[in-house]
Amino acid sequence: MNRPSLRESNSGHIFSTEKLIFGIGEISRMTGVSTRQLRYWETKGYINSKDRQDEQQQRVYGYATFLKVSGIKTMLDEGYTLAAASAQTDALIQEGLTLRNFVLDAYHGLEEINGRMMLDLGDFDDAGQLRLYAYVEDHHVHYQQVLVSKDRRQ
DNA sequence: GTTCTTACA
């Protein structure tokens, strides 16, 4: 009945980060956190490395861990203790994920209607006859309902 | 050359 939102049509994400994997040295150089600290933080449970039953025993980190380390580093530089920096970063990341899901649920694409680019926000009513659009004018967001005939749905 | 664990200044 409703055109799928981006979140539904992309299994939860537009950009895949699952192939972004780094070694401990890379994470260290990217964030400015020493390898010693990374290993220590892991024992404390602040960060996690992927399962490493590999040929050797080297740690492998994913994008999520990179974000976590970056966040901790930033807050550490601002004077937070390691525990507080970790907690604060977790909260920020959680907010970010929630916000991302909110946007992906709402966004159904861009569409030009009567010469104006409109943000498609999906069905406005349960019947699926009214669709909600938004556009920006003079830095203000305007909302507009559009009557949609069923034959033009895809 | 890098990473790993353990141990010590």
Place this chain on the structure above:
DNA sequence: TGTAAGGA
């Protein structure tokens, strides 16, 4: 937390 040692 940095650094050294001794292996992988």
